[in-house]
Amino acid sequence: xxxxxxxxxxxxxxxxxxxxxxxxxxxxxxxxxxxxxxxxxxxxxxxxxxxxxxxxxxxxxxxxxxxxxxxxxxxxxxxxxxxxxxxxxxxxxxxxxxxxxxxxxxxxxxxxxxxxxxxxxxxxxxxxxxxxxxxxxxxxxxxxxxxxxxxxxxxxxxxxxxxxxxxxxxxxxxxxxxxxxxxxxxxxxxxxxxx
Amino acid sequence: xxxxxxxxxxxxxxxxxxxxxxxxxxxxxxxxxxxxxxxxxxxxxxxxxxxxxxxxxxxxxxxxxxxxxxxxxxxxxxxxxxxxxxxxxxxxxxxxxxxxxxxxxxxxxxxxxxxxxxxxxxxxxxxxxxxxxxxxxxxxxxxxxxxxxxxxxx
Numbered sequence: 001x002x003x004x005x006x007x008x009x010x011x012x013x014x015x016x017x018x019x020x021x022x023x024x025x026x027x028x029x030x031x032x033x034x035x036x037x038x039x040x041x042x043x044x045x046x047x048x049x050x051x052x053x054x055x056x057x058x059x060x061x062x063x064x065x066x067x068x069x070x071x072x073x074x075x076x077x078x079x080x081x082x083x084x085x086x087x088x089x090x091x092x093x094x095x096x097x098x099x100x101x102x103x104x105x106x107x108x109x110x111x112x113x114x115x116x117x118x119x120x121x122x123x124x125x126x127x128x129x130x131x132x133x134x135x136x137x138x139x140x141x142x143x144x145x146x147x148x149x150x151x152x153x154x155x156x157x158x159x160x161x162x163x164x165x166x167x168x169x170x171x172x173x174x175x176x177x178x179x180x181x182x183x184x185x186x187x188x189x190x191x192x193x194x195x
Numbered sequence: 196x197x198x199x200x201x202x203x204x205x206x207x208x209x210x211x212x213x214x215x216x217x218x219x220x221x222x223x224x225x226x227x228x229x230x231x232x233x234x235x236x237x238x239x240x241x242x243x244x245x246x247x248x249x250x251x252x253x254x255x256x257x258x259x260x261x262x263x264x265x266x267x268x269x270x271x272x273x274x275x276x277x278x279x280x281x282x283x284x285x286x287x288x289x290x291x292x293x294x295x296x297x298x299x300x301x302x303x304x305x306x307x308x309x310x311x312x313x314x315x316x317x318x319x320x321x322x323x324x325x326x327x328x329x330x331x332x333x334x335x336x337x338x339x340x341x342x343x344x345x346x347x348x349x
Contacts, residue, residue: 020223024219024226027223028226031230036251036252038249038250038345039248040342041342043333043334043339045339046334130323133322134319134322135322135326139343140244140246147248
């Protein structure tokens with residue numbers, strides 16, 4: 001017998017591709033690619049059981065009431081508006097640049113980095129909806145209110161730091177958040193008329 | 196002159212497929228990394244509304260999902276066409292939401308419990324009534340951080 005260096009025969013690897021395909025298809029089916037995004041909100045804690053129903057009396061000028069009825073019509077303050085107008089109404093309300101009598105009162109507030117500033121610290125946006133309101137309309141309104149706050153935060157970030165809000169450091173973001181805290185109150189649910 | 200070999204059948208050389216498995220593996224790894232396992236089989240169908248100010252949902256392990264919508268075709272005979280809530284793999288009533296949240300929280304690591312988040316995946320044609328009920332239940336269960344699932348729109 002010749003002692004030639006015998007080659008080990010190659011393992012037939014033509015089916016590796018098929019095996020990999022099977023795995024690929026398995027993962028395609030069982031997984032989903034959706035990146036979850038959404039509007040983040042914070043709910044108020046539940047009312048205490050023995051708590052008296054004493055409504056916090058807020059001055060009328062400090063509250064912007066946004067109502068959505070069962071036909072998805074939006075009322076802001078005391079006039080009907082469309083969703084597109086809401087953002088500007090909310091911004092105008094929070095800013096109150098000219099110290100208007102009917103817009104929230106300005107008071108001095110001490111904020112890190114910014115120092116003393118005049119803000120409408122007591123403003124509240126009260127959102128009320130009917131049980132028949134569609135979820136789509138509700139999210140639309142929530143979105144516009146958050147958009148108004150984000151716009152204002154970006155503006156003040158640009159002015160103070162020359163950057164947009166998302167590019168600021170943690171401390172700076174916290175200061176901006178104190179400058180424009182989100183004050184959205186959702187009323188205890190009520191059912192206004194009919195289903 | 197040039198020889199034209201007419202009689203000899205020239206076979207097309209076989210395509211070299213030795214790198215095919217590598218290609219497929221690359222694809223496989225790509226999908227394994229960018230996708231997440233589906234944890235529940237959906238029994239309700241929903242199309243989430245769209246919004247411009249969405250934020251990304253961080254840390255999936257802290258998030259509990261509540262699905263609200265109409266039952267899928269499969270269950271529409273059994274459950275009717277009304278809006279239903281799905282918790283985990285089963286249909287549920289509003290009254291079960293609170294217990295479900297408390298149980299889910301108990302299953303989480305103690306250090307993570309304060310950071311629990313609830314993601315509401317609600318069909319955009321739903322009425323607010325059922326959403327309000329769920330929100331009340333979440334308040335009672337002290338699950339106060341919520342996320343209205345929405346698609347990003349420009």
